[in-house]
Amino acid sequence: MSGIASSISAAAAGARPINGVALAVVIIIFVLVAVLGFLAVRWRITPEERGLQSLDQWGLGGRGFGSWITWFLLGGDLYTAYTFIAVPAAMYSTGAVSGFFAVPYTVVLYPIVFLLMARLWSVSHRHGFVTPADFVGGRYGSKSLSTAVAVTGIVATMPYIALQLVGIKSVLTVLGLGSGANAFMQDLPLIIAFVVLAAYTYTAGLRAPAAIAIVKDLLIYVAIIAAIIWLPSQFGGWSSIFAAAQTKMAATNPATGLPVGSVIPGAASFNAYWTLALGSAMALFMYPHSITGVLSTKSRNTIRRNAVVLPIYSLMLGFLALLGYVAIKAGTQPIGPDGKVNPQLVIPQLFLDHFPSWFAGVALAAIAVGALVPAAIMSIAASNLFTRNIYRDLFRPNATPQQEAKMSKLVSLLVKLGALLFVITMDQAAAINLQLLGGVWILQTFPAIVAGLYTRWFHRWALLLGWAVGIIYGTVAAYGVVNPVTHAHFGGSIAPIPFTNISIYIAVTAFVMNAIVSVVFTLIFRALKIRDGRDTTTVSDYGADELDPKVRVIEKTAEPTQAGPARPRG
Amino acid sequence: MSTSDIPTRGPARPGPYILSGILIAIGIVMPLVVPIYARQMPTLFGMPFFYWYQMLWVLIDSFLLWICYRVITREDRRRRDAVRNTTAPSGDDEPEPRS
Numbered sequence: 001m002s003g004i005a006s007s008i009s010a011a012a013a014g015a016r017p018i019n020g021v022a023l024a025v026v027i028i029i030f031v032l033v034a035v036l037g038f039l040a041v042r043w044r045i046t047p048e049e050r051g052l053q054s055l056d057q058w059g060l061g062g063r064g065f066g067s068w069i070t071w072f073l074l075g076g077d078l079y080t081a082y083t084f085i086a087v088p089a090a091m092y093s094t095g096a097v098s099g100f101f102a103v104p105y106t107v108v109l110y111p112i113v114f115l116l117m118a119r120l121w122s123v124s125h126r127h128g129f130v131t132p133a134d135f136v137g138g139r140y141g142s143k144s145l146s147t148a149v150a151v152t153g154i155v156a157t158m159p160y161i162a163l164q165l166v167g168i169k170s171v172l173t174v175l176g177l178g179s180g181a182n183a184f185m186q187d188l189p190l191i192i193a194f195v196v197l198a199a200y201t202y203t204a205g206l207r208a209p210a211a212i213a214i215v216k217d218l219l220i221y222v223a224i225i226a227a228i229i230w231l232p233s234q235f236g237g238w239s240s241i242f243a244a245a246q247t248k249m250a251a252t253n254p255a256t257g258l259p260v261g262s263v264i265p266g267a268a269s270f271n272a273y274w275t276l277a278l279g280s281a282m283a284l285f286m287y288p289h290s291i292t293g294v295l296s297t298k299s300r301n302t303i304r305r306n307a308v309v310l311p312i313y314s315l316m317l318g319f320l321a322l323l324g325y326v327a328i329k330a331g332t333q334p335i336g337p338d339g340k341v342n343p344q345l346v347i348p349q350l351f352l353d354h355f356p357s358w359f360a361g362v363a364l365a366a367i368a369v370g371a372l373v374p375a376a377i378m379s380i381a382a383s384n385l386f387t388r389n390i391y392r393d394l395f396r397p398n399a400t401p402q403q404e405a406k407m408s409k410l411v412s413l414l415v416k417l418g419a420l421l422f423v424i425t426m427d428q429a430a431a432i433n434l435q436l437l438g439g440v441w442i443l444q445t446f447p448a449i450v451a452g453l454y455t456r457w458f459h460r461w462a463l464l465l466g467w468a469v470g471i472i473y474g475t476v477a478a479y480g481v482v483n484p485v486t487h488a489h490f491g492g493s494i495a496p497i498p499f500t501n502i503s504i505y506i507a508v509t510a511f512v513m514n515a516i517v518s519v520v521f522t523l524i525f526r527a528l529k530i531r532d533g534r535d536t537t538t539v540s541d542y543g544a545d546e547l548d549p550k551v552r553v554i555e556k557t558a559e560p561t562q563a564g565p566a567r568p569r570g
Numbered sequence: 571m572s573t574s575d576i577p578t579r580g581p582a583r584p585g586p587y588i589l590s591g592i593l594i595a596i597g598i599v600m601p602l603v604v605p606i607y608a609r610q611m612p613t614l615f616g617m618p619f620f621y622w623y624q625m626l627w628v629l630i631d632s633f634l635l636w637i638c639y640r641v642i643t644r645e646d647r648r649r650r651d652a653v654r655n656t657t658a659p660s661g662d663d664e665p666e667p668r669s
Contacts, residue, residue, distance in 0.1 A: 096620065103625060103628070104601040104602060106628075107597075107624070107627050107628050107631050108597070108601055110597075110631055110632075110635055111594040111597040111634075111635065114635050115594055237615070238616035239613070239616030240616070242617065264609065264618060265620075266608075267605075270604040270605060273604050274604050277601070278598075278602055301639075301646075304639055304642070305639065307639075308632055308635045308636045309632070312632075315625060318621075318624070318625045318628065322617075322621070540578045540579070543578045543646075545646075548578045
């Protein structure tokens with residue numbers, strides 16, 4: 001095909017030709033999406049709520065999304081552009097263990113969501129919680145613990161936003177942009193995309209990504225369904241595609257002397273495979289952007305209904321992962337502007353090589369817009385955490401809802417600027433390493449949040465201690481993983497359990513240590529009668545639905561002269 | 571905050587929760603037992619068992635959770651009706667604070 005020939009010759013020259021038609025389609029879709037983002041400020045809102053004067057409005061879209069919008073919003077939020085780029089890239093490079101675990105991960109995710117998130121919704125509805133750290137603070141009465149949860153959330157989210165930029169960048173590279181003469185011109189398209197994103201997120205809050213997610217998800221479904229139906233038939237069907245993958249994976253990697261990868265994992269990597277899937281599934285809904293999606297729904301059961309229908313995205317992700325093998329068979333050349341192989345270009349390149357330019361443009365736009373949706377939600381979630389749990393809890397306890405919204409809007413700009421600078425000035429590998437660490441860190445908030453949904457047995461200081469142990473062990477262990485080829489640290493997320501030779505996902509080891517420390521020290525602190533924090537929630541809060549009154553309302557009705565004792569504004 | 575102690579739901583019957591618990595446990599454990607599916611045969615449309623088994627569980631989990639949803643929401647509604655004003659049918663009563 002001429003596409004392959006031209007991309008090979010372009011790679012040889014160190015620069016790519018610009019694909020005019022595909023680029024035009026991408027630009028048109030991007031402009032449409034931006035317009036939609038700004039218009040979203042008027043979406044599903046009453047005239048008196050205009051201006052988004054509170055975090056409930058700006059940061060949670062008015063807490064009124066129904067099942068359909070939530071399906072699109074969470075689909076766009078959880079299945080990020082980076083996933084679309086990185087999972088097939090991993091399949092293309094080393095096969096099943098580092099790539100296809102994403103499928104069991106996003107399967108076991110939903111029973112966990114079904115179990116936990118309705119309770120979190122209920123207690124947050126009753127108390128007006130906006131962030132996971134709000135809940136931890138209300139449940140355990142501990143500012144140290146809620147700050148720890150908030151800081152972990154912010155720090156884990158930042159590199160995740162940066163990786164969305166990496167996703168956009170790979171699309172732009174394949175389109176022929178980003179190989180300009182100087183560094184500024186090279187990054188200019190990325191900067192423009194992000195400035196526009198920042199502007200409509202600032203204006204419309206969570207409503208912007210919610211509206212855009214609908215467009216993006218429809219585009220991505222069209223692109224992937226077309227690819228699944230069309231591409232395998234072009235390359236002799238699945239059996240010959242898997243045979244090509246098998247041949248590549250069985251070859252010996254000259255740098256390590258081991259096989260390149262595996263199509264079907266061997267017994268030695270079974271534990272790595274399932275712990276990666278389970279650990280990632282447990283971690284995903286501890287990320288602030290996932291919880292933002294949950295709390296923006298209008299009823300207790302919306303998230304449960306979505307746990308039934310969201311797995312359709314996982315099926316799509318599975319097929320997308322297999323496109324990594326299709327690219328092996330197709331002989332796709334993912335070569336960056338620097339002339340080196342960059343597996344992250346494999347999916348955009350595959351679409352560009354084997355589809356008409358206009359359709360490749362649609363697919364590439366879907367991936368690029370797919371980066372904007374989670375980037376917007378993540379920046380909103382991180383700013384909500386900063387505003388509620390650092391600015392308000394630690395510095396301005398009497399901040400009004402208007403002040404909170406204003407603060408959060410400003411911080412969302414800073415968060416995006418930070419991510420942009422990160423990607424432009426630093427090596428991509430740094431963002432990937434930090435994202436890997438972020439997954440390990442965020443799982444350490446699981447005991448505090450999840451145990452808190454069911455029991456108040458744990459002592460606040462024990463949970464804080466467990467969190468610290470998990471974070472320290474996870475960071476040290478991840479640092480200790482050395483890439484066999486480059487000898488760089490943070491070479492992966494798999495390490496042996498201490499004193500054994502069983503290799504599993506580091507986050508899971510750290511989580512188990514965290515949980516053990518939390519249990520043991522709760523017993524010790526109880527025995528020593530160390531004072532525990534005050535719980536402002538009650539048993540009935542965890543089963544409340546949308547018709548049950550908020551605690552603020554109850555207090556106003558019952559004791560009109562007396563403000564709530566712990567949190568004056570609920 | 572004693573006024574928020576008013577129960578939002580009546581007492582639970584264990585049946586629906588036990589059933590859902592079992593289905594959820596199956597939905598979490600079965601896709602994670604790698605030794606049962608890390609194999610080539612039988613293939614489906616040329617796809618090794620390893621791949622189509624895991625993708626099949628996307629659909630199975632979805633189905634299991636649909637059953638859980640039906641069972642749990644029914645029990646949930648019953649528990650709510652038990653504590654809410656019996657003169658107003660559940661679902662269309664206004665969110666008015668009870669005192």
